Amino acid sequence: xxxxxxxxxxxxxxxxxxxxxxxxxxxxxxxxxxxxxxxxxxxxxxxxxxxxxxxxxxxxxxxxxxxxxxxxxxxxxxxxxxxxxxxxxxxxxxxxxxxxxxxxxxxxxxxxxxxxxxxxxxxxxxxxxxxxxxxxxxxxxxxxxxxxxxxxxxxxxxxxxxxxxxxxxxxxxxxxxxxxxxxxxxxxxxxxxxxxxxxxxxxxxxxxxxxxxxxxxxxxxxxxxxxxxxxxxxxxxxxxxxxxxxxxxxxxxxxxxxxxxxxxxxxxxxxxxxxxxxxxxxxxxxxxxxxxxxxxxxxxxxxxxxxxxxxxxxxxxxxxxxxxxxxxxxxxxxxxxxxxxxxxxxxxxxxxxxxxxxxxxxxxxxxxxxxxxxxx
Numbered sequence: 284x285x286x287x288x289x290x291x292x293x294x295x296x297x298x299x300x301x302x303x304x305x306x307x308x309x310x311x312x313x314x315x316x317x318x319x320x321x322x323x324x325x326x327x328x329x330x331x332x333x334x335x336x337x338x339x340x341x342x343x344x345x346x347x348x349x350x351x352x353x354x355x356x357x358x359x360x361x362x363x364x365x366x367x368x369x370x371x372x373x374x375x376x377x378x379x380x381x382x383x384x385x386x387x388x389x390x391x392x393x394x395x396x397x398x399x400x401x402x403x404x405x406x407x408x409x410x411x412x413x414x415x416x417x418x419x420x421x422x423x424x425x426x427x428x429x430x431x432x433x434x435x436x437x438x439x440x441x442x443x444x445x446x447x448x449x450x451x452x453x454x455x456x457x458x459x460x461x462x463x464x465x466x467x468x469x470x471x472x473x474x475x476x477x478x479x480x481x482x483x484x485x486x487x488x489x490x491x492x493x494x495x496x497x498x499x500x501x502x503x504x505x506x507x508x509x510x511x512x513x514x515x516x517x518x519x520x521x522x523x524x525x526x527x528x529x530x531x532x533x534x535x536x537x538x539x540x541x542x543x544x545x546x547x548x549x550x551x552x553x554x555x556x557x558x559x560x561x562x563x564x565x566x567x568x569x570x571x572x573x574x575x576x577x578x579x580x581x582x583x584x585x586x587x588x589x590x591x592x593x594x595x596x597x598x599x600x601x602x603x604x605x606x607x608x609x610x611x612x613x614x615x616x617x618x619x620x621x622x623x624x625x626x627x628x629x630x631x632x633x634x635x636x637x638x639x640x641x642x643x644x645x646x647x648x649x650x651x652x653x654x655x656x657x658x659x
Contacts, residue, residue: 294460297401298425299499300345301389304334304353304361304407305379309647310573310640313631314608317659322407323360326571327580328592333571334407335364340414341405342367344421350374350392351407352385371525377537383513383548384540386495387506391521394499401428403496404545409570410580416566423562424496426460432560433497433505433553435467437489438568443479446572446641448472448491448546450561458560467559470551489561492568495550505549505558513548516540573640574624578606589617605637631658 308321315321322334329336334351341349352374353361361373374388386404393400403421411417424434437450453466470491474482482488495502507514516536523532553559569576581590587600593609599616600607605623607615615625624640626633635643651659 294429295344295422295425297397297399297429298345299348299350299393299397299400299402300341301386301393301402301404302334302337302341302349302351302407303382303385303389303404304351304357305376305382305385306408308408308571309644311571312626312643312647313628313633313658314610314626318356319360320357320408321571323357323364326577326592327410332364333410334361336411337405337407337409338365338368340411340417341403341421343414344418345403347372350389350402352376352389353407354379377533379542380537380540381542382493382545383506383510383543384517384537386545387503387513387517387548388520390499390502390506391517392524394503395521395524398500400499401425401496402499402502403494405494406492406570409492409568411569412567417564420463420562420564420566421496423458423461423463424494427456427458427464427560427562428496428498428501430458431498431501433495433501433550433558434464434560434562435550436492436494436496436564437561438492438564440483440488440490443476443483444490445473445476445479449474449479449482449488450491452487452489452561452563456560461562463562465561465563466557467554467561470546470554489563490568491546492564492570493546494564495545501558502549505553509552510541510543510548513541513543573643574606574608574626574635575637575640577608578637581606 304322307317308315311321323332325332349368349372351368355375355377358375390402393402420436424436427434449471451468451471453468456464456466458464520532520536523529578590583590588604589600590606591598595612596609597614598607601618603617603620608626610628613627622637624635624637
């Protein structure tokens, strides 16, 4: 089993922020696409894209100690949106391999650079507030990780969602600097509505938001236990990362890495062995999973019941409600339609309802199957 050696140092002086920026966000098509996924968009009207907001939340804790892991096709956009990110802290994947490879490689690179590193992985496409509450949860997570734990930040559920995984929280842990720390009894897959209602009513379950904080060494040890070939691959790449052999090793090893999520490769088996803790997050959180989320995050205009996004949107609405996202100057007129979703781009138009917003992913899959990849 992995060791629980915490090293000589503890706390934020060892903390490195990791931002995995992957995924297409198919439920937000046609706004989000393979070449311009949702983390590169401003979906809240704040003036910052989702990845910029994620970086800003973490810079007060990590300073310049970042790793951003994204696809090679997103290099120019990420560099443009994060101009303060050091070039050697941008990790480019030749092709998507899911979160275990991305986070595993980040852990291996950080371990090569600083064997005492505590890493915190935070997805690039989540909306969180207030920042102060989030940062306090991260501080507690870092303090807990320094005791030799893999720590997740769970979200207090506001409704019985069937779209999220859950964390079954256990007994309090006595951790200096982390009064909220709890043991994790298990991770639970997305439940039925009836089971989700039981979870919320019990008060013992938190949403799994995919935020993980742990010593890089410990993360790698658990990865080696559960996915030894994946572990060997990311370690081989990491050893060459800051050398002239980086590209050659990456091109040779990366294509053969297993596609799997960090939850399956590390978090769930580690929890079964009592190695995972959780900090309940008291901040608001949204993974912006579909266009219904945009309606939640962006208030309707005062003169209409419509949420309207787009710098040049031209929308006429009467006796209608819902959300319109416009990337064109085309006039969109809506009359007598409730809970409508309209997404207008130069080469694709989506019309659905907030009730069916989750079904957009299926449409994308069908378009791909029919060979209409030019709009994906």
